[in-house]
Amino acid sequence: MQITGAQLFVKALQAEQVDTLFAYPGGQAIDLFDALYGAAVPKVILPRHEQGLVHAADGYARSTGKTGVCLVTSGPGATNLVTGIATANYDSVPLVCFTGQVPTGLIGNDSFQEVDIVGITRSITKYAVTVRSREELGSIIKKAFYIAATGKPGVVLVDIPKDIQKAMGSDSYPDTVEIRGYRPKPSVHIGQLRKALELLNRSARPLFLVGGGVNIARAGREMTRLAELTGVPVVSTIMGKGAVPSGHRLYVGNIGIHGSFAANLAVSKCDLLFSIGTRFNDRITGRTETFAREASIVHIDIDAASISRNISVDIPVVADAKSAISALLEKAEPLPTGEWLAQLERWKQQHPLRMKPSALSPQAILQAVNHCFEDAIIATDVGQNQLWATQFLALDEHRRFLTSGGLGTMGYGLPAAIGASLGNPRTDVLVITGDGGMQMNLQELATAVVYELPVIICIFNNSCLGNVRQWQEMFYQRRYSSTCLRYRKSCPVPCTGPGENCPEYTPDFIRLAESYGARGIRVTTPEDIEPALLEARNRKNGPTVIEFMIEREENVMPIVPAGNSLGDMILGEEDNVYGKKMDQPAGRE
Numbered sequence: 001m002q003i004t005g006a007q008l009f010v011k012a013l014q015a016e017q018v019d020t021l022f023a024y025p026g027g028q029a030i031d032l033f034d035a036l037y038g039a040a041v042p043k044v045i046l047p048r049h050e051q052g053l054v055h056a057a058d059g060y061a062r063s064t065g066k067t068g069v070c071l072v073t074s075g076p077g078a079t080n081l082v083t084g085i086a087t088a089n090y091d092s093v094p095l096v097c098f099t100g101q102v103p104t105g106l107i108g109n110d111s112f113q114e115v116d117i118v119g120i121t122r123s124i125t126k127y128a129v130t131v132r133s134r135e136e137l138g139s140i141i142k143k144a145f146y147i148a149a150t151g152k153p154g155v156v157l158v159d160i161p162k163d164i165q166k167a168m169g170s171d172s173y174p175d176t177v178e179i180r181g182y183r184p185k186p187s188v189h190i191g192q193l194r195k196a197l198e199l200l201n202r203s204a205r206p207l208f209l210v211g212g213g214v215n216i217a218r219a220g221r222e223m224t225r226l227a228e229l230t231g232v233p234v235v236s237t238i239m240g241k242g243a244v245p246s247g248h249r250l251y252v253g254n255i256g257i258h259g260s261f262a263a264n265l266a267v268s269k270c271d272l273l274f275s276i277g278t279r280f281n282d283r284i285t286g287r288t289e290t291f292a293r294e295a296s297i298v299h300i301d302i303d304a305a306s307i308s309r310n311i312s313v314d315i316p317v318v319a320d321a322k323s324a325i326s327a328l329l330e331k332a333e334p335l336p337t338g339e340w341l342a343q344l345e346r347w348k349q350q351h352p353l354r355m356k357p358s359a360l361s362p363q364a365i366l367q368a369v370n371h372c373f374e375d376a377i378i379a380t381d382v383g384q385n386q387l388w389a390t391q392f393l394a395l396d397e398h399r400r401f402l403t404s405g406g407l408g409t410m411g412y413g414l415p416a417a418i419g420a421s422l423g424n425p426r427t428d429v430l431v432i433t434g435d436g437g438m439q440m441n442l443q444e445l446a447t448a449v450v451y452e453l454p455v456i457i458c459i460f461n462n463s464c465l466g467n468v469r470q471w472q473e474m475f476y477q478r479r480y481s482s483t484c485l486r487y488r489k490s491c492p493v494p495c496t497g498p499g500e501n502c503p504e505y506t507p508d509f510i511r512l513a514e515s516y517g518a519r520g521i522r523v524t525t526p527e528d529i530e531p532a533l534l535e536a537r538n539r540k541n542g543p544t545v546i547e548f549m550i551e552r553e554e555n556v557m558p559i560v561p562a563g564n565s566l567g568d569m570i571l572g573e574e575d576n577v578y579g580k581k582m583d584q585p586a587g588r589e
Contacts, residue, residue, distance in 0.1 A: 005137050006035035006165045008173065009098070012141040015173050018042045018069050020422055022057045024050050026073020028113060029100030031165040033071075042069070045422060045451065048443040050077055052415040054084025055441070058093050059416030062402050063377050064423040065218060067094040067149050074100045075113025078159075079120065083409060085155050086124040090406025091239065092216050094153035096144045101130065103163040118159055126154030134167040139174055146177045151184030152303045153216060186302070188319040188327045196274065196298040196315045197331055203272035203296075205340045206232045209255070212239025212405060213277020213301060219322035220397055223276070224248065226325055231337040232274070233344055235263040237284050238386075239405040240277065242395030252344055253353070256284035257560045258387045261351035262344055264558070264566040267292050276300045277321040280310040281406070290565035300324045351558075351571055353391050358551050360526060362460055365548055366392035368529045369430065369458075372537060374398060376428040377420045381413035381437030384466035387556040389432045411440030414457060418444055421453040428456070428537060435461040435485060438509070445516040448543040455543045456536040462552045463498070463505055470555050474570070498552050513545035522547045 003011075009032055013021065021042040025033045036044055047053040050072050061068030068088075072078055078099040088095045102111040107130075118128045127147050131137050137160070144156040200206055214223050220243040227234050227250045234244045235255045244251050253260030255267050267273065273295040278284070280299075285291040291311055299313040300321065307316040317324060355363040366388060369378070378393060379402040380386040386403055395401050402420060404412040413433040421429040438459050448455050460466075469483040480495050487495070488503045510520035519539055521532045523546060536544035558569040 001171045002168045003171045004031070004035065004165065005134050005160070005167050005169065006031040008138055008169070008171065009141070009160070009165070010035045010039055011171065012138060012173050013042050013069065016067075016145045018067075020045060020060060021069050021071060022047060022053045022060070022419070023071040024053055024073070024077060026077045026100060026113070028074035028102055028162050029071060029077070031162065032098070032100065032160070045447070047415065047418070047447045049441065050080030051084055051411065052418075052441045052444040052447065054081045054095070054097065055087065055409075055412050055415035056419035056422070056444070056447070057095055058084060058088045059379055059402055059419030060423040061088070061093050061095060061419075062416070063400065063420035066423070067096055067145060068419070069096050069098075071098045072100070073113070074102060074117070075115050078115055078117040082120060082124070083407075085121055085157065087404050087407045087409045087412060089124050089126065089155040091212060091404065092153045093155070094148040095155045096148050097155060097157045099157065099159045100165070101159045101161040104132065104161045105163070107161065117157065121157050124155070125157050128157040128159070130159040131161065131164050134164050134169040137164060137169070138172065139177070142174045142177045143179060147179070147182070185320065186318050188323050189317060190327070192315060192317045193324065193327055194331075196317060197328065199272055199296055199298060199315065200230070200232070200274060201333065201335065205270045206230075206272040206274060206335065206337065207266055207270040207295075208232050208234045209267070209273055209275040209278060210234055210236045210240035210243045211276065211278025212237060213321045214240055214243040214325075217277070217320055217322040219325050220244065222322060222325040222329060226329055226332060229329065230332050230335050231341070232335060233266065233337070233341060235259075235266055237278050237405075238390045238403065241390055242397075242399075242401050245396035246394050247396070250341075252348070254390055255566065257286065258391070258556050258558065259284070259560075259566070260348075260353050260391070261558055261569060261571060262347035264560070264569060265347050266344055268294070268565070268567040270295045272296050272298070274298045276325065277302075279306050282310070285311060286560050286564055286566040286568075290567075355554070355557075356572070358554060360524065360548060360550050362388040362550055362554060363392050364526055365458065365460070365529055366432070368533055370394040370399070372530060372533045373428050373430065376400070376430055377402065377417070377424060378430045378432060379403065379413045379417040379420060381431070381433035382408045382410045383434045383437055384462075384470065384554070384556050385432050385434040385437070385460045387467070388460075391556075410437040413437060414441050414455075415444045415447075417455050417457075418448055418451075418453060421448075421455050422451070429454075431455060431457045433457065433459055434466060435459055435463065435505075435509070436465045439507075442512070445513065445518055445543065445545075449517045452541050453543060454540045456533070457543060457545045459509055459545065459547045460550050461505070461509070461547050462550050462554060464552055466554070467556070473553065473555070474559070475561065509545055509547045518542060519544040520547070521545070522549065524549045
């Protein structure tokens with residue numbers, strides 16, 4: 001039977017069991033949308049911006065374990081995906097992104113809304129391809145879903161020219177795929193694993209470092225069992241948090257530039273660092289020359305290219321995290337770690353994660369979230385809000401965490417939460433965001449309203465771009481350049497800090513929420529935190545925006561200044577080294 005390429009596209013999505021498609025129409029994708037018209041599946045979700053669309057597909061994928069799928073038109077529709085594609089690919093999220101394209105005969109002629117989206121995204125996707133003939137459309141789509149979800153997950157982009165969407169061809173869609181040279185499931189090398197276990201058994205101060213790969217592999221239960229079996233303590237990267245419950249007796253904390261005192265010191269003092277599913281990026285290592293310098297390092301990762309790229313390791317093991325941990329469970333034994341655990345506990349007690357008292361503390365807000373939501377998905381934006389969330393949220397298999405780790409994308413939180421809510425309709429979904437990040441994709445409030453999603457949006461409003469402001473305060477002599485969100489043209493120059501004459505904040509988030517048809521609540525006192533969260537939890541037919549008015553100069557502590565070793569932490573306000581200019585600035589969040 002002969003059908004159009006657009007009809008085959010819909011058939012392919014149905015064959016791949018795609019139940020939700022995040023899509024925004026346009027001229028070079030109109031035939032694909034026409035073929036989708038009236039189809040029972042997939043359900044088409046229309047966000048309000050393509051960047052919101054791809055972040056929503058990302059949040060859907062992370063929270064469900066399925067492949068996220070999105071569809072946009074050519075030109076600006078395609079380029080608006082770029083930030084979301086990079087966000088997902090850095091964090092190994094399986095996405096298949098379809099873009100419309102001008103007809104094949106016009107490619108290369110600077111046609112209206114033509115861009116080389118394959119060329120633009122080649123370095124930030126796992127695979128990107130333009131379909132060049134109607135005959136290869138089915139096999140390319142099949143390969144796209146296979147590549148995105150297997151091995152180290154990632155993003156695949158498929159660019160479909162308009163003439164191929166309209167062209168007639170076979171209605172067959174392949175059941176299987178063969179890709180020469182692509183072996184996405186490396187078996188665990190038992191010899192290497194045995195060497196790793198021998199090192200583990202000989203160590204006096206062993207430490208598991210859990211990265212995002214453990215969560216991607218859905219191996220949290222196995223990892224917790226391995227820690228309990230061996231008695232070995234666990235630290236995590238931000239992306240690995242929650243794999244072992246954060247309240248577990250063996251969990252020490254996050255490591256890195258905003259890691260806890262005990263966790264960072266544990267890495268600095270351990271004699272074996274047994275790492276699983278992490279890239280060892282600069283946010284967690286600090287100065288690489290001094291990272292875990294007293295330790296032998298085992299590194300298990302599904303991506304061979306990630307091993308010894310940033311940190312040289314002693315025993316590499318290329319394997320899927322779940323397969324490797326399962327194999328370790330068969331051979332591991334209890335270890336005498338009592339003295340080491342006691343030392344870690346002393347460090348935890350010596351400098352616990354704790355914020356200074358304030359009128360409305362982010363710590364108090366996040367602890368109220370822990371108390372009010374036992375089963376929830378919590379998406380964060382990027383900046384101080386994200387870092388406080390990683391410090392104070394209690395995470396486990398019932399309270400899960402979505403965040404942009406590798407790229408650090410502001411504007412991620414709200415659309416990701418929308419995707420998570422669509423994929424998990426019976427689970428409470430919250431957003432932890434800042435006033436800056438909220439304004440980067442706030443148009444997606446309309447998406448949450450029209451699809452009646454009970455997303456709870458918690459805005460930490462400190463009237464500034466808090467993470468950069470903190471760096472300016474601590475390392476740039478309080479030169480607050482372009483971080484105040486109360487700024488007006490009439491403000492004095494230069495600004496030296498907040499005062500009683502500061503202008504009103506723009507926008508009024510409560511009135512803005514109400515204009516979209518959402519519920520808006522402003523919280524200014526600790527007593528109102530839990531009532532606001534409970535009111536929002538009980539609203540089931542639409543989103544609620546809760547604006548928490550926190551102090552402008554709340555800081556995330558501890559902090560490891562750029563270029564320093566993990567052990568060189570500034571622990572609190574009294575340790576601040578004002579006036580010391582660092583060579584490496586903060587990210588913009």
